[in-house]
Amino acid sequence: MKKILFLIIICQFSCKSQQDCPEGINLLPMYGEVQKCEEQIKFDNEFIAESEKQ
Structure with missing residues (x-):
């Protein structure tokens, strides 16, 4: 019972970390109707800033 x-x-924690x-x-x-995380938004903003410089 303890093993189950x-x-x-463990499965619940691994599923949460993926999302x-x-x-x-x-x-x-x-985007699969999924919200972007902060890291993805930061990379998007950096890309836009670099694109505007050119």
Whole structure:
């Protein structure tokens, strides 16, 4: 019983960590209707700033 409970808890933590900042959402239509994380927004803003310099 303890092993099953442990496996369930581990699976929940691994699923949560994948959704904090999902990779490859730019390949999905409308970003897969997933919100971008702060890191992705920061990279977008840096890209826009570099593009405007040129």
